[in-house]
Amino acid sequence: MTNDSTDKALYDQGRKLYKLGRYEVAIAKFDKHLARHPDDAEAWAYRGHALSALEMLPESLETFDRAIRIKSKLETAWHGKGVVLTKLERYKDAVQALDRATTLERQDYRAWYNKGHAYVGMGRHKDAIACFDKAVEIKPENYHAWYNKG
Numbered sequence: 001m002t003n004d005s006t007d008k009a010l011y012d013q014g015r016k017l018y019k020l021g022r023y024e025v026a027i028a029k030f031d032k033h034l035a036r037h038p039d040d041a042e043a044w045a046y047r048g049h050a051l052s053a054l055e056m057l058p059e060s061l062e063t064f065d066r067a068i069r070i071k072s073k074l075e076t077a078w079h080g081k082g083v084v085l086t087k088l089e090r091y092k093d094a095v096q097a098l099d100r101a102t103t104l105e106r107q108d109y110r111a112w113y114n115k116g117h118a119y120v121g122m123g124r125h126k127d128a129i130a131c132f133d134k135a136v137e138i139k140p141e142n143y144h145a146w147y148n149k150g
Helices: 003-019 023-036 041-053 057-070 075-087 091-104 109-122 125-138 143-149
Strands: none
Touching (some): 003 041, 023 041, 041 057, 075 091, 075 109, 109 125
């Protein structure tokens, strides 16, 4: 196996492990991949999501910031950053990150939903409802958004 195929395999394994909820092992795979490919913004973003799932929020935020420095238009990194900032109760910063995410990918109903949550944290319920409405418009079967509209 060549180095390129080994590196791709590490990245692919990390993604699959992340999707299976095996976050620690996924992070280890991403770390090995990133040691050889430190400019892989997508791998940094996946690493950030895994760290966030483990509630390692400061590390996750640093990881998303690194992904954004490499690729400023990576929606998943902005979205992940917004979720982490919401968890940290930094709602204004979260809304700014999620604004960027929804600007880059207008049809990401999850980003709209999470932006709504950040607005709830700020006490801006009309703005939150507008975000939940947008999430429902994009994906009508999104029961989370319907529930939060109530």
